[in-house]
Amino acid sequence: MCGIVGYIGARQAAKIVTEGLKRLEYRGYDSFGVATMNTKVTIAKKSGRISDENLNYTDLLGSVGIGHTRWATHGVPNDRNAHPHADCTGRIAVVHNGIIENYAELRRDLIGRGHTFTSDTDTEVIAHLVEEHYSGDLCSAVAETLPLLEGSYAILVIAEGEQRIIAARKASPLVIGVGDREFICASDVTPLIDHTRRVIYLEDGDCADVTRAECLITQYGGPVKRPIEEVDWDIQDARKGGFPHYMLKEIFEQPQVFYNTLHSVREAPDAFSLLSKPGMISIVACGSSFHAGLLYKYLFESYCGMPVRVEIGSEFKYYTPPLSGPVIGITQSGETADTLAALKMAKACGCPTIAVTNVVGSSVTRIADATIYTRAGPEMSVAATKSFMAQLAAGVQIIDCLLNHSLENELERLNFRIEEALMVPVDDAVILCKDAKSIFYIGRGLFYPVALEGALKMKEISYIHAEGYAAGELKHGPFALLSPDTPVVAIATPGRTYPVMISNIKEIKARGAPVIGIGVIGDTQLPELVDIFIALPKSGEVTAIATVSVILQRLAYLTADTLGCDIDKPRNLAKSVTVE
Ligand code: F6R
Numbered sequence: 229m230c231g232i233v234g235y236i237g238a239r240q241a242a243k244i245v246t247e248g249l250k251r252l253e254y255r256g257y258d259s260f261g262v263a264t265m266n267t268k269v270t271i272a273k274k275s276g277r278i279s280d281e282n283l284n285y286t287d288l289l290g291s292v293g294i295g296h297t298r299w300a301t302h303g304v305p306n307d308r309n310a311h312p313h314a315d316c317t318g319r320i321a322v323v324h325n326g327i328i329e330n331y332a333e334l335r336r337d338l339i340g341r342g343h344t345f346t347s348d349t350d351t352e353v354i355a356h357l358v359e360e361h362y363s364g365d366l367c368s369a370v371a372e373t374l375p376l377l378e379g380s381y382a383i384l385v386i387a388e389g390e391q392r393i394i395a396a397r398k399a400s401p402l403v404i405g406v407g408d409r410e411f412i413c414a415s416d417v418t419p420l421i422d423h424t425r426r427v428i429y430l431e432d433g434d435c436a437d438v439t440r441a442e443c444l445i446t447q448y449g450g451p452v453k454r455p456i457e458e459v460d461w462d463i464q465d466a467r468k469g470g471f472p473h474y475m476l477k478e479i480f481e482q483p484q485v486f487y488n489t490l491h492s493v494r495e496a497p498d499a500f501s502l503l504s505k506p507g508m509i510s511i512v513a514c515g516s517s518f519h520a521g522l523l524y525k526y527l528f529e530s531y532c533g534m535p536v537r538v539e540i541g542s543e544f545k546y547y548t549p550p551l552s553g554p555v556i557g558i559t560q561s562g563e564t565a566d567t568l569a570a571l572k573m574a575k576a577c578g579c580p581t582i583a584v585t586n587v588v589g590s591s592v593t594r595i596a597d598a599t600i601y602t603r604a605g606p607e608m609s610v611a612a613t614k615s616f617m618a619q620l621a622a623g624v625q626i627i628d629c630l631l632n633h634s635l636e637n638e639l640e641r642l643n644f645r646i647e648e649a650l651m652v653p654v655d656d657a658v659i660l661c662k663d664a665k666s667i668f669y670i671g672r673g674l675f676y677p678v679a680l681e682g683a684l685k686m687k688e689i690s691y692i693h694a695e696g697y698a699a700g701e702l703k704h705g706p707f708a709l710l711s712p713d714t715p716v717v718a719i720a721t722p723g724r725t726y727p728v729m730i731s732n733i734k735e736i737k738a739r740g741a742p743v744i745g746i747g748v749i750g751d752t753q754l755p756e757l758v759d760i761f762i763a764l765p766k767s768g769e770v771t772a773i774a775t776v777s778v779i780l781q782r783l784a785y786l787t788a789d790t791l792g793c794d795i796d797k798p799r800n801l802a803k804s805v806t807v808e
Contacts, residue, residue, distance in 0.1 A: 237410020241293025248419030256299025259310035266290035303348030326380035518593030541566030562590020598627035
């Protein structure tokens with residue numbers, strides 16, 4: 229939540245910072261702002277989205293600059309609360325991602341000492357604290373400020389007359405791209421890959437003094453060395469590549485993503501040895517990653533006979549269940565605060581921890597004992613699609629390895645089945661959904677998490693209320709809501725729950741709700757029963773999880789597009805939820 233970028237080098241900073249912020253807009257888009265240091269610090273900021281604006285760079289001169297794109301936490305999204313924030317003199321500017329938990333107390337004390345505040349944010353206290361400690365050495369002033377801050381932060385600070393950026397992090401991500409006599413600091417690597425592939429991942433507690441010549445890192449006062457790592461994400465991955473939205477591009481990348489992840493997961497021996505021990509596996513995750521976790525539960529339990537519990541990250545921290553055995557944290561970004569907190573709790577309980585993540589160097593990889601990387605590449609759309617598919621690929625590949633490759637035949641061809649699912653028409657279903665007040669998604673077993681994920685996609689990008697249910701549960705309450713205005717998307721592929729799904733669909737039809745049935749080619753019963761039949765090629769169960777997921781993603785996308793919604797940046801959301 230919130231994206232920050234900083235540049236120092238020989239080029240004009242404002243343009244590079246602005247372009248970088250556009251790449252980070254998925255982290256929040258309530259307001260934006262840039263500050264540059266030429267002879268003095270100049271700040272331009274306002275509410276709204278940076279991608280909708282033409283910034284006037286003639287006012288923002290200088291080759292040292294910082295910027296911010298905001299997801300509001302403290303203070304409404306308006307011009308005043310947009311970052312960067314300045315001290316009383318306007319000589320120091322700060323951008324911040326995270327939350328300063330003791331800001332109210334700090335602010336009261338600072339006001340008592342004569343400081344004037346111009347925003348309602350927690351961040352502004354940092355600017356005033358740096359001001360108090362500043363006597364010509366920005367690095368020392370920031371270093372003296374950091375111990376006073378409670379909470380989480382990734383900050384970039386510049387000051388008048390200082391040819392440097394001070395970058396510091398604690399529990400919020402911050403990376404530094406290393407160029408040729410230039411450095412770019414950012415919340416993640418997507419703003420950097422236009423300029424360099426060489427990246428330093430800062431650790432919690434690090435404070436970096438970044439000049440054109442070097443990046444000197446200290447931790448709690450002592451110098452530390454951090455390795456320069458190579459990023460393998462392609463610049464094309466972070467562009468729309470001719471698609472109208474990132475989400476559609478990312479949906480279409482899924483055959484490749486599935487294949488890439490399947491083949492790379494085999495290279496995680498540490499994780500495999502932790503998982504191959506008998507006993508209970510626990511999984512923690514949020515949102516779509518939680519749905520992937522539920523899929524893991526059904527798959528691990530039914531294919532490997534291993535008991536699995538799945539917990540929502542935000543619940544786990546405060547209601548930690550009795551733990552034994554490995555704990556898996558699934559997180560695309562590797563930065564979701566609740567998932568990180570849960571993994572830390574698991575470690576404190578002495579459990580081995582495994583991260584399943586898409587982002588090399590992300591915070592979760594630093595917490596977990598072992599990491600399994602998904603190979604989705606950068607996911608720019610706020611709604612998760614290809615990262616969910618990659619998480620599925622990682623899960624089934626783990627199972628395949630644990631089962632001596634008994635799924636191998638199905639998995640090797642699965643990417644082709646995803647390709648086919650991308651072409652299956654869903655237009656009639658879109659027409660039915662676009663005017664709906666509410667949509668139910670139902671499935672059983674493995675298709676219950678798929679239904680949950682389909683409903684999440686629909687509600688987050690089309691703003692139509694949608695709920696996923698285990699098909700048998702609909703009778704226990706939600707039936708009261710069924711009407712001709714509440715379509716039900718029913719997943720009824722062949723398998724042992726098919727007959728009971730058919731009975732459930734008949735019950736729903738008897739209450740007057742239209743049904744969109746997702747089944748397979750050659751089914752004779754389902755098409756007769758439902759209002760709209762979406763037919764997938766016949767396949768194994770694991771393949772069907774992937775192909776039905778693709779259909780539901782496309783249904784959500786096309787419905788949202790028909791309604792003219794802001795698909796890549798749905799209202800009120802941010803991709804990387806780094807606050808509790
Ligand atoms: C939904 C979505 C979110 C994320 C959730 C967890 O489309 O993207 O629900 O899945 O915020 O994020 P990660 O996986 O980064 O921990």
